[in-house]
Amino acid sequence: MTLTTAELTKIYQDLHQIPEIGLKEFETQAYLLKVIATFPQTWLTVKKVATATLVLVSGSAPHKTLGWRTDIDALPVQEQTGLPFVSKHAGMMHACGHDIHMSVALGLLSYFATEQPKNNMLFLFQPAEENASGGKRLYEMGALDDWMPDEIYGLHVNPQLPTGAIGCRQGTLFAGTCEIHAHFSGKSGHAAYPHLANDMVVAGAQFVNQIQTIVSRNVDPIQSGVVTLGQFHAGTIGNVISGSAQIDGTIRALTQVMNQHIQQRVRTIAEGIALSYDCQVDLDLHQGGYYPVENDPTTTAAFIKTMQADPAIEYVETEPAMTGEDFGFLISKIHGTMFWLGVDQPYQLHSEHLAPHVGAIDKGIYAMTTYFKQRDAAI
Numbered sequence: 001m002t003l004t005t006a007e008l009t010k011i012y013q014d015l016h017q018i019p020e021i022g023l024k025e026f027e028t029q030a031y032l033l034k035v036i037a038t039f040p041q042t043w044l045t046v047k048k049v050a051t052a053t054l055v056l057v058s059g060s061a062p063h064k065t066l067g068w069r070t071d072i073d074a075l076p077v078q079e080q081t082g083l084p085f086v087s088k089h090a091g092m093m094h095a096c097g098h099d100i101h102m103s104v105a106l107g108l109l110s111y112f113a114t115e116q117p118k119n120n121m122l123f124l125f126q127p128a129e130e131n132a133s134g135g136k137r138l139y140e141m142g143a144l145d146d147w148m149p150d151e152i153y154g155l156h157v158n159p160q161l162p163t164g165a166i167g168c169r170q171g172t173l174f175a176g177t178c179e180i181h182a183h184f185s186g187k188s189g190h191a192a193y194p195h196l197a198n199d200m201v202v203a204g205a206q207f208v209n210q211i212q213t214i215v216s217r218n219v220d221p222i223q224s225g226v227v228t229l230g231q232f233h234a235g236t237i238g239n240v241i242s243g244s245a246q247i248d249g250t251i252r253a254l255t256q257v258m259n260q261h262i263q264q265r266v267r268t269i270a271e272g273i274a275l276s277y278d279c280q281v282d283l284d285l286h287q288g289g290y291y292p293v294e295n296d297p298t299t300t301a302a303f304i305k306t307m308q309a310d311p312a313i314e315y316v317e318t319e320p321a322m323t324g325e326d327f328g329f330l331i332s333k334i335h336g337t338m339f340w341l342g343v344d345q346p347y348q349l350h351s352e353h354l355a356p357h358v359g360a361i362d363k364g365i366y367a368m369t370t371y372f373k374q375r376d377a378a379i
């Protein structure tokens with residue numbers, strides 16, 4: 001009854017074709033429910049919460065609950081992979097590998113729906129990892145309360161690791177992030193009369209430049225941080241002075257203290273620009289649940305030991321990464337471990353060309369089935 005490689009490949013290709021933006025994963029949820037309905041249901045209980053799906057696997061002699069979290073949302077990216085199973089949703093793509101994540105989760109669930117564990121297991125198919133802290137939302141609305149896991153685990157694909165390799169580390173795996181949304185408002189006017197207007201292209205450009213000094217001048221060089229401004233919209237035509245500029249970006253840091261320090265510098269610079277350019281700034285710094293992903297010492301030691309002991313698993317000790325994950329929130333509430341699953345690609349996460357190696361699915365399922373069986377017996 002456990003899903004076969006051919007079935008998992010088909011599931012992956014189907015999911016790849018129906019990417020949806022966070023909190024709108026209706027088709028994805030319907031597809032997941034359809035697949036889950038094909039598993040033996042004897043010890044499964046399925047619950048829907050908006051676009052999230054929670055599945056409890058009731059153990060034979062439960063003492064604890066082991067949690068597995070997968071994210072289900074996609075990105076507003078126009079796919080350019082040329083794959084025969086390309087996204088059917090214009091402007092949307094699984095460019096962060098959540099289609100692989102879901103396939104691994106379904107494979108794992110199909111195994112434990114057939115082989116009953118001793119302890120309970122909770123499978124959380126979570127929306128909105130990319131845009132709206134889906135994990136934090138579910139936790140805070142009490143969706144996990146009845147089935148709260150004692151430990152929680154999750155993975156993320158890694159294009160830079162060989163297919164199926166497992167990458168992990170003690171301590172921080174992923175950075176904490178914080179979105180920057182800055183809107184500058186001045187006075188529009190004719191290009192020929194700058195003295196009668198208040199140009200937000202110039203104010204915005206100064207903001208972009210001054211932000212570059214944060215990492216070079218305000219971050220301890222022994223530590224690290226990133227501030228990327230990925231979006232700048234201002235103006236409509238070359239001979240009109242723009243009265244507004246919208247600039248969006250993201251902060252990354254490996255500790256919450258550093259994240260907050262950088263947030264404060266962004267705030268101060270934005271206010272300084274507003275003062276010196278005599279304009280208004282509306283600044284929204286939004287961290288949500290994107291805390292640093294801090295792996296728990298106990299669960300991570302057990303996980304790494306299992307990975308290293310199995311000759312069929314390629315285990316790699318990885319460095320912390322500046323990618324973010326709203327798993328950071330769940331892992332701040334529930335002890336657990338996150339790890340990378342290699343998908344061997346020349347492209348980065350979020351690239352319109354990303355086409356993860358599908359061979360990673362079986363290997364991810366094998367690694368986690370092995371670990372969960374050992375953990376289930378040990379606790």
Ligand SMILES: CC(=O)N[C@@H](CCC[C@H](N)C(=O)O)C(=O)O
Pocket residue numbers: 096129130131156177178179249250251290322323324325326349350
């Ligand atoms: C793995 C990955 O790429 N995660 C996203 C998480 C989004 C964080 C948030 N929306 C932000 O932009 O700060 C990432 O961009 O790292």
